Amino acid sequence: MSSKILVVAEHDGAKLNASTLKAVACAAKVPGASIDVAVLAADASAVAQQAAAVTGVAKVVVVENPANQEPLAAVYAPQVAKLATAGGYTHVFGPSTTFGKDVMPRVAALLGVSQVSDVMAVEGSHVFKRPVYAGNAILTVEVPADAPVVATVRVASFEAAPLGGSAPIEKTSVDVALPGHTRFVSRSGATTGRPDLQAASRVVSGGRALGSADNFKLIYALADKIGAAVGASRAAVDAGYVPNDLQVGQTGKIIAPELYFAIGISGAIQHMTGIKDARTIVAINKDAEAPIFESADIGLVGDLFQIVPELEKALG
Amino acid sequence: MRRIMVGVKRVVDYNVRVRVKPDNTGVITEGVKMSINPFDEIALEEALRIKEKGLADEVVAVSIGPADTQQQLRTALAMGADRAILVQTDANLPPLSVAKVFHGIAQAEQPFLVLLGKQAIDEDNGQTAQMLAALLDRPQAVSCSKVEVTDGKATVTREVDAGLETLEIDLPAVLSVDLRLNEPRYVKLPDIMKAKKKPLDTKNLGDYGVTEGSPFKTVKVEPPPARSKGIMVKDVAELVGVLKQKGLV
Ligand SMILES: Cc1cc2nc3c(=O)[nH]c(=O)nc-3n(C[C@H](O)[C@H](O)[C@H](O)COP(=O)(O)OP(=O)(O)OC[C@H]3O[C@@H](n4cnc5c(N)ncnc54)[C@H](O)[C@@H]3O)c2cc1C
Ligand SMILES: Nc1ncnc2c1ncn2[C@@H]1O[C@H](COP(=O)(O)O)[C@@H](O)[C@H]1O
Numbered sequence: 001m002s003s004k005i006l007v008v009a010e011h012d013g014a015k016l017n018a019s020t021l022k023a024v025a026c027a028a029k030v031p032g033a034s035i036d037v038a039v040l041a042a043d044a045s046a047v048a049q050q051a052a053a054v055t056g057v058a059k060v061v062v063v064e065n066p067a068n069q070e071p072l073a074a075v076y077a078p079q080v081a082k083l084a085t086a087g088g089y090t091h092v093f094g095p096s097t098t099f100g101k102d103v104m105p106r107v108a109a110l111l112g113v114s115q116v117s118d119v120m121a122v123e124g125s126h127v128f129k130r131p132v133y134a135g136n137a138i139l140t141v142e143v144p145a146d147a148p149v150v151a152t153v154r155v156a157s158f159e160a161a162p163l164g165g166s167a168p169i170e171k172t173s174v175d176v177a178l179p180g181h182t183r184f185v186s187r188s189g190a191t192t193g194r195p196d197l198q199a200a201s202r203v204v205s206g207g208r209a210l211g212s213a214d215n216f217k218l219i220y221a222l223a224d225k226i227g228a229a230v231g232a233s234r235a236a237v238d239a240g241y242v243p244n245d246l247q248v249g250q251t252g253k254i255i256a257p258e259l260y261f262a263i264g265i266s267g268a269i270q271h272m273t274g275i276k277d278a279r280t281i282v283a284i285n286k287d288a289e290a291p292i293f294e295s296a297d298i299g300l301v302g303d304l305f306q307i308v309p310e311l312e313k314a315l316g
Numbered sequence: 317m318r319r320i321m322v323g324v325k326r327v328v329d330y331n332v333r334v335r336v337k338p339d340n341t342g343v344i345t346e347g348v349k350m351s352i353n354p355f356d357e358i359a360l361e362e363a364l365r366i367k368e369k370g371l372a373d374e375v376v377a378v379s380i381g382p383a384d385t386q387q388q389l390r391t392a393l394a395m396g397a398d399r400a401i402l403v404q405t406d407a408n409l410p411p412l413s414v415a416k417v418f419h420g421i422a423q424a425e426q427p428f429l430v431l432l433g434k435q436a437i438d439e440d441n442g443q444t445a446q447m448l449a450a451l452l453d454r455p456q457a458v459s460c461s462k463v464e465v466t467d468g469k470a471t472v473t474r475e476v477d478a479g480l481e482t483l484e485i486d487l488p489a490v491l492s493v494d495l496r497l498n499e500p501r502y503v504k505l506p507d508i509m510k511a512k513k514k515p516l517d518t519k520n521l522g523d524y525g526v527t528e529g530s531p532f533k534t535v536k537v538e539p540p541p542a543r544s545k546g547i548m549v550k551d552v553a554e555l556v557g558v559l560k561q562k563g564l565v
Contacts, residue, residue: 189476
């Protein structure tokens with residue numbers, strides 16, 4: 001049986017987000033898949049080119065419309081649903097990023113199906129594995145073959161599809177009424193010059209133990225020393241030491257770096273969910289009984305205020 | 317009547333370390349502490365604050381779940397909800413069915429705002445708010461960390477991967493809330509007594525034309541692969557040594 005998959009591209013108008021490459025990689029695991037990428041944008045020229053270069057992509061479907069300037073779910077979803085039905089797609093995939101989590105369930109509802117959230121493995125064209133209960137259980141779910149499959153892809157579970165393809169780009173228009181009830185106002189995000197948390201191969205995270213935004217400089221210094229991204233526990237974000245986009249965990253970012261430092265983080269299940277796929281977890285905590293040591297590959301008991309500067313120096 | 321509808325799901329308490337059943341059909345819920353989904357407490361708190369500012373007249377807590385869900389709804393009433401609706405079923409509904417039931421309730425209740433959690437921490441679906449917004453053909457704002465209601469509109473700030481995003485939406489709308497929106501109040505003993513007298517209506521799925529079945533079939537539920545046991549190092553020098561040896565730095 002062949003599957004026709006539409007992957008909804010995440011981008012910022014200029015650059016295709018790496019999460020899209022993960023979603024394509026997941027789609028490529030579906031037996032007999034033919035994969036198209038949908039780019040909705042005000043001006044799609046740059047992003048469509050990048051999508052066309054992803055290996056495994058058969059075609060890039062472009063919908064240009066000034067209304068697509070910002071990725072508003074209420075505006076995107078009816079267009080994606082229309083593309084899906086008109087194109088006879090059996091599957092519609094998006095990344096399980098805040099973009100995909102916003103848009104895809106709305107697409108699913110318009111197509112009359114529930115969504116499969118956070119696909120971590122493809123077991124068949126209609127059988128998927130996904131984490132539930134903060135990753136404490138892995139569910140294998142079979143979805144009906146006589147309805148479209150709408151899924152978000154857990155990006156930490158897939159290697160990005162490589163570049164090197166040259167798929168055709170097809171501009172199209174979708175005939176569907178777009179609502180004006182949702183208006184974009186602003187987006188604030190720190191461009192730190194540091195590696196992106198979701199893509200970085202090394203991450204240094206700090207927790208409540210840091211005690212202040214100022215003390216978090218220790219974490220930044222260590223991260224900069226090894227070219228790592230900076231992350232944080234929810235407690236550190238709640239306390240205002242760092243912005244929300246650094247939160248790692250069940251309700252923050254799910255990441256899969258080669259090397260993860262958990263510094264002054266106790267290891268609550270909600271935090272650990274975010275780093276289950278980290279290759280090597282290093283924990284530094286002054287409490288030898290802290291739960292983080294149960295999951296850490298390398299543990300060091302001691303005061304972070306002593307250890308972290310020492311470590312930074314030793315790695316020089 | 318300016319009404320806010322709030323979703324209150326009964327879930328395994330977030331402090332419980334969930335275990336998979338030996339026969340791989342699900343997770344063990346017998347004898348396990350159940351609570352209001354933490355995000356739903358935040359949603360309810362926000363609704364109460366909006367009402368306390370004089371911007372709403374009534375807060376209705378709604379839930380779909382087994383008879384015991386009355387406990388969580390009584391807690392919601394004790395927190396300050398004015399009344400509650402329990403759509404009673406022992407079935408575990410897929411998100412679209414939940415959204416369809418909520419759609420039915422919203423059509424009857426005509427709320428100007430529906431506040432749900434960003435995700436239920438049992439199945440971590442994160443779908444219901446978006447689906448309900450689609451069925452109602454109304455605005456959605458997912459993962460809200462700030463909500464300001466003005467006349468017929470709301471300005472909402474959402475937590476997104478890049479940072480924060482602000483939207484202006486027309487009401488009615490469906491919002492899902494994130495952790496940093498507020499800190500829910502504690503329930504006081506007199507409020508628990510008062511809550512016993514507040515109305516709690518019980519309904520059936522049939523009242524909303526929804527059936528118990530799910531097109532999704534659970535093939536199996538397994539524990540996650542265990543991480544191999546790690547090592548402890550005694551100082552920074554040893555740590556750096558191990559990291560170098562593994563080629564990690
Ligand atoms: C619905 C829900 C979702 C959640 N989602 C997330 C999420 O996505 N991500 C997340 O991280 N959390 C999440 N949480 C919160 C989680 O349960 C924990 O509360 C949080 O992770 C704790 O953060 P922490 O480890 O920094 O703080 P704590 O638990 O307070 O731990 C601090 C640690 O620092 C150690 N310490 C103190 N001083 C020093 C020192 N000088 N040197 C070395 N070590 C020291 C202590 O021994 C302790 O282990 C969620 C909770 C809920 C209810
Ligand atoms: N059975 C239910 N009863 C009450 N509210 C629910 C139920 N299922 C989902 N919700 C609401 O929808 C939100 C998101 O749930 P979900 O889409 O299942 O992750 C929850 O936080 C609740 O506010």
